[in-house]
Amino acid sequence: MSNQTATVTVPMAQQAVRGRRRPSRLRRLGRTLGIQVVSVAVFLTLWQWVGGQMNPILLATPTAVMAAFIDLVATNQLQAAFVMAMADLTVGFALAIIVGIVVGVAMGRSRTIEQVLNPYINFMQATPLVALVPLIVVWFGIGYEARVAVVFVLAVWSIIINTSTGVKATPKILMEVAQTYHLSTFDQLRAISLPSAVPFIFSGLRIGLGKALIGMVIAEMEVSVVGLGGLLNDYGMEFKTAYLLAGIATASMVGVLTAVGLEFIQARFFPWVHATSSRHQA
Amino acid sequence: MDTIAIRVEGVSRQFDQTDGQGPLLVLDGIDLSVSQGEFVSLVGASGCGKTTLLKMMGGLVGCEDGTITINGRGVHGVPDNIGFVFQEPGLLPWRSVTGNVELALQHKRLPGAKKQEIVRRYLEVTGLTDFAGFPPYRLSGGMQQRVGLARALAVDPSVLLMDEPFGALDALTRAALQVELGRIVESVGSTVVFVTHDVDEAIFLSDKVVVMGTRPGRIRAIVEVPGKRPRTREEFASNGAYLELRNRILRLIEGVPEAAA
Ligand SMILES: Nc1ncnc2c1ncn2[C@@H]1O[C@H](COP(=O)(O)OP(=O)(O)O)[C@@H](O)[C@H]1O
Numbered sequence: 001m002s003n004q005t006a007t008v009t010v011p012m013a014q015q016a017v018r019g020r021r022r023p024s025r026l027r028r029l030g031r032t033l034g035i036q037v038v039s040v041a042v043f044l045t046l047w048q049w050v051g052g053q054m055n056p057i058l059l060a061t062p063t064a065v066m067a068a069f070i071d072l073v074a075t076n077q078l079q080a081a082f083v084m085a086m087a088d089l090t091v092g093f094a095l096a097i098i099v100g101i102v103v104g105v106a107m108g109r110s111r112t113i114e115q116v117l118n119p120y121i122n123f124m125q126a127t128p129l130v131a132l133v134p135l136i137v138v139w140f141g142i143g144y145e146a147r148v149a150v151v152f153v154l155a156v157w158s159i160i161i162n163t164s165t166g167v168k169a170t171p172k173i174l175m176e177v178a179q180t181y182h183l184s185t186f187d188q189l190r191a192i193s194l195p196s197a198v199p200f201i202f203s204g205l206r207i208g209l210g211k212a213l214i215g216m217v218i219a220e221m222e223v224s225v226v227g228l229g230g231l232l233n234d235y236g237m238e239f240k241t242a243y244l245l246a247g248i249a250t251a252s253m254v255g256v257l258t259a260v261g262l263e264f265i266q267a268r269f270f271p272w273v274h275a276t277s278s279r280h281q282a
Numbered sequence: 283m284d285t286i287a288i289r290v291e292g293v294s295r296q297f298d299q300t301d302g303q304g305p306l307l308v309l310d311g312i313d314l315s316v317s318q319g320e321f322v323s324l325v326g327a328s329g330c331g332k333t334t335l336l337k338m339m340g341g342l343v344g345c346e347d348g349t350i351t352i353n354g355r356g357v358h359g360v361p362d363n364i365g366f367v368f369q370e371p372g373l374l375p376w377r378s379v380t381g382n383v384e385l386a387l388q389h390k391r392l393p394g395a396k397k398q399e400i401v402r403r404y405l406e407v408t409g410l411t412d413f414a415g416f417p418p419y420r421l422s423g424g425m426q427q428r429v430g431l432a433r434a435l436a437v438d439p440s441v442l443l444m445d446e447p448f449g450a451l452d453a454l455t456r457a458a459l460q461v462e463l464g465r466i467v468e469s470v471g472s473t474v475v476f477v478t479h480d481v482d483e484a485i486f487l488s489d490k491v492v493v494m495g496t497r498p499g500r501i502r503a504i505v506e507v508p509g510k511r512p513r514t515r516e517e518f519a520s521n522g523a524y525l526e527l528r529n530r531i532l533r534l535i536e537g538v539p540e541a542a543a
């Protein structure tokens with residue numbers, strides 16, 4: 001009997017949602033995409049025309065940039081730089097994720113730990129972290145470790161802050177549920193506070209990733225001249241603007257791809273984040 | 283003699299106010315006893331302290347003045363074998379329906395297969411079997427409250443505390459769930475304290491209706507509901523005694539003294 005009400009209500013609700021949303025959303029998406037394609041096409045045409053009138057040192061044309069890009073790939077320079085850059089970025093960012101989440105959870109759970117660490121976190125938030133690069137070189141030298149350290153130091157703070165905010169923001173009702181069913185402190189963290197902080201952690205990761213990319217390029221220009229940053233540095237010094245722009249485009253692509261990767265991980269492993277947040281907005 | 287499941291004696295409760303106006307007396311001298319297997323509703327205007335009293339019985343809000351005992355034992359922290367159904371469903375969106383019900387058994391030292399069997403039984407009881415693998419956000423509000431109920435039942439509670447569980451539902455869903463709750467409670471035989479501001483719901487489901495007054499929350503009257511549970515809709519609609527009772531309780535909530543009624 002109860003099953004009957006169940007099978008009737010849910011599919012009907014789903015149908016209603018689909019029927020209402022599908023056409024308008026698709027049309028909106030198509031319109032947005034159309035405007036963006038036109039915008040990029042107009043921009044590239046203008047750029048090609050303006051670039052043709054100017055000194056190629058100041059501004060290379062899109063076709064020249066494309067040619068430089070092909071040359072960089074053909075000579076294997078870009079691939080080598082890319083691999084190096086990813087090695088710096090992924091290791092530094094992975095360390096920042098681990099430390100950021102562990103420290104963030106500790107701060108979110110314990111008022112004392114939060115009070116002890118807050119001054120340093122606030123200090124680091126206020127410091128333009130790039131200013132620490134020379135100090136990192138003093139401590140870690142000019143090799144791989146130092147580049148990883150720069151990426152780490154730039155990325156870790158947003159992850160800590162967002163994780164601790166998320167853990168503290170565990171809905172009161174869920175804490176009461178945990179209390180009602182006698183969850184141990186560890187289970188409360190594992191089954192409730194940590195998952196409930198996931199949306200916050202991901203916004204920390206997004207901000208942290210942006211900063212890690214900055215750290216990666218800075219480290220590859222200032223710590224040791226290698227990787228993508230090194231490539232930019234070298235071609236900039238030689239005034240080979242087309243190659244410089246091809247390198248910049250590659251750095252942007254790294255940023256886009258890693259950001260997309262992060263969204264993919266969230267959608268794949270934490271589908272409820274999107275489902276629940278869109279429901280709240282609706 | 284009935285055995286007493288819940289005894290509330292001389293319970294008062296005040297809260298500090300954030301605007302510095304001194305403490306707010308929310309509950310004042312509450313005395314109440316609920317027999318084993320009895321279904322008791324608390325009704326009263328919004329803000330009269332129903333949730334506070336229920337959470338004190340469940341050990342979620344501390345009891346400072348007076349005593350509360352459940353099955354003869356004083357309540358300090360959440361007692362064992364208590365099921366609590368909250369006003370909001372309070373489900374974990376990262377767990378399936380099954381996972382949410384399992385949460386109630388997480389702390390129990392039972393073999394996994396036994397836990398699964400318990401979960402399956404209460405999904406069946408609450409009509410959720412076909413939705414076992416669904417995430418909560420794919421369910422309607424009524425279905426979500428069923429999950430909350432299944433989770434509470436999974437601990438095999440001797441006392442089931444429910445805080446306006448159907449308050450946010452549409453009238454049809456609510457009516458269907460009332461009938462089902464009556465049937466489920468009858469079959470598991472637990473003692474129930476049920477908070478609602480819907481007088482019809484209270485009468486339909488209960489043996490006794492406790493009417494509370496506001497500011498400070500006191501018990502105005504305890505009204506016996508005639509007839510045996512679970513009641514049917516037909517019986518409820520056709521018997522004039524229920525309508526009379528409804529008017530009496532509504533007058534009590536409004537604060538009209540019994541004699542003047
Ligand atoms: N933790 C608390 N701190 C301060 N005031 C509270 C707290 N809990 C409840 N109250 C106050 O107690 C009164 C009764 O609340 P509640 O028990 O939720 O009433 P009801 O469930 O009958 O609507 C309200 O005025 C509410 O603001």
Ligand SMILES: [Mg+2]
Nearest residue numbers: 332333334446
């Ligand atoms: Mg309430």
